[in-house]
Amino acid sequence: MAEQLETQAELYTPLYERALAWIGKEVTEPGLIVDAGSGPGVISCLFADAFPGARVVAVDGSGELLERARSRAERLGVADRFGTLTGELPQALDDLEYPADLLWASRSLHHLGDQQAALSAFADRLAPDGTLALMEGGLPMRWLPRDIGIGRPGLQARLDVLEEERFTRMRTELPGSVDVTEDWPALLTAAGLKHTRTRSFLLDLPAPAPDRARAVVAARLGRLREIVGDGLDAEDRATVDRLLDPQDPASVHRRTDLFVLTAHTVHTAVKPH
Template sequence: MTPIHRTQDLDGEAPGAEAEQEAELHSGFLRDAAQWLRGLLGSEDRVTASVRRILDVGSGPGVASCVLARAFPQANVIAVDRSAPLLARAEVRAAERGLTGRVTTRRAERPEEFGRLGPAELIWTGNVCRHLGDQQAVLRSLASALRPGGVVAVAERGLPPRFLPRDIGLGRPGLQARLDAAIEAQFAAERARLPGATSVVEDWPYLLASAGLVPTGTRTFLIDLPAPLGLPARRHLHTRLRRMLAALGDGLDLVDRLTVEQLLDGDACTGILWRPDAFYLTAVTVHTARLCRPRT
């Protein structure tokens, strides 16, 4: 089965190590987002007393789950994914960070299962909705798992990663823009083939409101790793380019395919593992909404 967790904008299944590699690069953003969510949930005393259960839906290897467990030390975090290997890795990751017992795992595959995961005071979901056919149904199911006063945080899209200058001295200038366009076209075609695919305007505050929630704010977090990059980031970019090449195939013209192959050459100084102009810049947008308490 394909895991819920996907990399930010490159469609297709990401093996656990690759998913964790990318999530590690984004760990600073996750910590900032968790602190922002603490503020949305109320005063320090209220958060400490009331936030006892958190769902990380589409958890992958559990990077966000562990960050949330640290940010909400009184809460139990349930990492939810459909991939058993990724959930196993989430358990190992939690144990390595002294969070055994506070981060647990649960398999779920279909949107209707999400409503049976609750109740929770906070639900985090990263890059899940777009990979399921009926995005509005996903949000309704997540909303049904919230306790009154609870918050759902939906991280969707933002800006795709940029990591190369416009002119890299290989092939034709503008390679990255063409790669992004090809990936977007492929994703649109694959999304149209999803079971129950429903076309909606991806206005997330509106979709959250249509799920019976009250939007409580949207924030975009910048992830900026300037050149020269460290080796972990370079390895991630090498993996990303390799997956792009495999996914796009004949969707790239010959010149661009040859250019990507040159970037993947681990022995060449012009390859992504060595070139001094490689950087990593992306942005993740998080939309939040609250389930209001009923009037008494």
């Protein structure tokens, strides 16, 4: 999944850049930025570019992904103020040398069983007046019209239902899983933070999508076929298989109506001084 994660994050860069610019209106000169659950470090390096006076630490449980992050930082010329920390969240944050002025968690929180406890741990690692920025929620990615000319219309909506069910199962199977109402500003406030803000950011790549968007869509659809395909009926499975076949004119590799449209939501809050 490493290459797929990196390629998708690169495609989403315009969305992330707008999110960072919005955060930067409140967080002006951070000394330490922590990317909690950084993956291959695409967003970590965007932080290094957006805040040239800051040191950035990418934290992740995967050493392979962090190696990619270090290589990216070297390629982009920010390695002198870029570090990594390997370990599981939130415990790995205990190894930070000093508190963070900005802690960013991009869709990493929902992989932790007790999300409220994790948010409190994130808040504990903030400096006074430090900001926690949480990317959770938004809208599912869309990449084709409702009626694509093959199979039954509404395929993506049916895939969404199966993916939501799988996500719910994933959450219940996490160690120490605790159900919470996903009212993120309320959860941030319960973690002792204040001044919550929320804003959503759009990625809109109209048809015909560029080749790298096609690659991301094909990888994502292939992943969905693998993990939720058994929940589809025979007709939908056949449609997905055609969409994934590079030789089929109706596939995502060759269609002229392929686009990418999605939205991610960011919530921020500040640690009291």
